[in-house]
Amino acid sequence: MRFSAFTASTPDWTPSEAVRILATQGYDGVEWRVTDQDDAPTPGFWAGNRATWPLTGLEALLPSIAAITRDAGLEISGIGGYARCFERDDVARLIAATAALQAGRVRVTMPMLRTGHYRDLFAGARKDLAWACSLAADQGVTILIELHHETIASSASAAMRLVEDLDPASVGVIHDLGNLIIEGHEDHRAAFELLGPYLQHVHVKNVAWHPSPPSGDGVVTWQPDWSPLREGQADVAAYLRLLREVGYDGWVTLEDFSTAVPLEERTADNLAYLRSLVTG
Template sequence: MKFSVFTASTPDWTPQQAVSELSAQGWHGIEWRVTDQADAREPGFWAGNKATWPMTGLEDSLPEIARLTSEAGLEYSGLGGYARCDDHDGVERVLAATAALGARQVRVNVLPLGNSTMGGQEPSGLSYPELFDATREHYEWVAGRAAHHGVKALVELHHGTVTASASSARRLLEGLDPNHVGVIHDLGNLLIEGWESPLPALELLGPYLAHVHVKNARWVRADERDEAGAAVWVNEWAPLTEGQGSVLAYFKALAQVGYDAWVTVEDFSTDLPLTERTAGNLDFLRRAAALAGLTVNASLPAGSTSKG
């Protein structure tokens, strides 16, 4: 098993700072965020993120992405793409970029639910069956293009989309080649929508379990009540050690199904400063992995940076 960080969760760092900090802390790899984003006065996870590579001009950025990653001694756990499966031009570009970098796998987003405002877009109003069928049709095309480039396209389990659960993702990909399509199982997202007990969910995914994202969340009671007078609960991101999901129990389930690939952290909590947060997360992941009986690959010693 290897540990990496998705740069959506490192908005204060430039790409150079990101690779230097993560390498010095002893992480194995990095998962670069790739998308065109809005500007912001202050760096944020979703706007003004300094560690994001723009989709516009991505091909021209590939040599610099490769240089920074390699010189820091880091590997790619994949690319954190935002191209949606119905954007065939965008998907083709991120698949080609993944192949060119040797990053092996990249997230290709599925369609949002008909009542979703994800990404600031207006709700489509389409029914779930319509959206699911359309996503399947697009993903059949994605699978073919991923095979052409020799990489894997990843479906993320994400609230507000047609694949919030492992069950829905397995149904979406059933019959497609698991060498070229797979699923990102995400502990934190599932606490918001799509929760299924981890062990049977991982078993259900079988050969489609390709990647793991770890973050944590919790539900808190809001001050207001709804129109019927009932309590209102809202979700918020939490530190890995403070959310409702047990990372240790999750790792034990991963161990039971024999998962030994990448675990990528995307911690959107802000309780601690970024450097302290990432370093503390790595220490915690190592402890949890050891207790779960998982074998973690050797990594760079903290405080050192490889130039290989």
Template sequence: MKFSVFTASTPEWSPAEAASTLASQGWDGIEWRVTDQADSPQPGFWAGNLATWPMSGLEESLPELARITRAAGLEYSGLGGYARCDDHDQVDRLLAATAALGAGQVRVNVLPLGNSTMGGQAATGLPYPQLFAATREHYEWVAARAEHHGVKALVELHHGTVTSSASAARRLLEGLDPVHVGVIHDLGNLVIEGWEDPLPALELLGPYLAHIHVKNARWVRQDTRDESGAAVWQHEWAPLADGQGSVLAYFRALAGVGYDGWVTAEDFSTDLPLAERTAGNLDYLRRAASLVQPNVNASPVAT
């Protein structure tokens, strides 16, 4: 395995600071966040994030992005794009940028659920079958453009979207070329929605398993009750070793299917200062990985 950090989780560092700090801590790679974001008086994960490359003018930023990455001696585990699959112009720009950098793969977001207000957007109210069919149609176009650019477009398993589970993602991509489309399996997101036992879920993805994001989450009982008198639970991000998902069990499942590619940390917990958090995460991930025995009978997955 090789370990990288998604810069959505390093909001206090400039790109140069993120690259140099992560390299000095011993990380193998970096996954740059690429999106236009809202301003914020304080750096935050999703607004005012200093380690984010704007989508506006991205092409002009590529030489500097490449220079910073190269100077730190880091590899790309991919790009963390936010363009949605129905925004063809922005998706094509991301795919072209991925090719120009030699980053190999980039996230291309699927459509949100009809009742989702993720990202502050109003719920569309559209039914799931309609949204799923539309996402499939758009991803057929994405797959063709990814092939044109010689890169891979990644579907992330994410709560509030049409692909919260491995089963949904496999159904979405079935029949498309796994050389050019694949899935980001994400432990923390699945704690919130879409949980399936990791080993069979990874087996189900088969050749579409392309990338791993690892963060963690937990459900916390609230002080209030709903109108019926039942307990109310809310999810929150947790440190890697303190959430409800077992990273060790996750790594064992990955070994079970022969996965030995990138594992990208995106820790949105704030219990520790950022530098202490990233350094501790690398130590923990390496320690967990060292406890896992490879499955010599597994066929390596395509990554």
């Protein structure tokens, strides 16, 4: 396995700082966040993230992205795009950028739930993916679908229904350990076996559910929150063991959105922890 970090989870660093620190810590690669984002008074994961490349004007930035990554001695494990599958112009731009960077794979996001009737959203996404895969195949790029809560592809089973008739050389699935704690969890071994050749990328983070104070009638509701890798509800050690047992040897990307530990300490400790699990 090779380890990278998704820059959504490194908001305090500029791109140059991110690759320098990650390389020094021993990471093999970086997964670049690419999206137009809102400004924020302080850097945050989703707004004001300093390690994010904008989609607007992306083409002119490609030489800088390539040089910064190469000069740090890292590979690009993938492009973390945010274009929905039906935003075809943006999807095409991300595919072309991924090809130019020789990054190999790019995330294309699925429709959000409750933005239409589920069957209609699903049918539309199938058509959009067939179109995107044809375009990606011509440019030597693989489209990645992330298992993500509150989308039409929160589980491995749902993702498999989206991709099962498409060439795994041009489309794959990101199995995301933390997202599945929120929604979509299935037995991991069964999910890996179900996905087969479509299991092409892995995201690792952790989540814990916490109760809210009881309401006036005594009802307690529960909410998920990002957690340090060792403290959430997902068994990270068992997860990596199962990945190895099914023969997965691709990228494992860390995207820890917890904040209990300072960023540089967090990225270093996370990598050391995961490496200890696969070499111990």
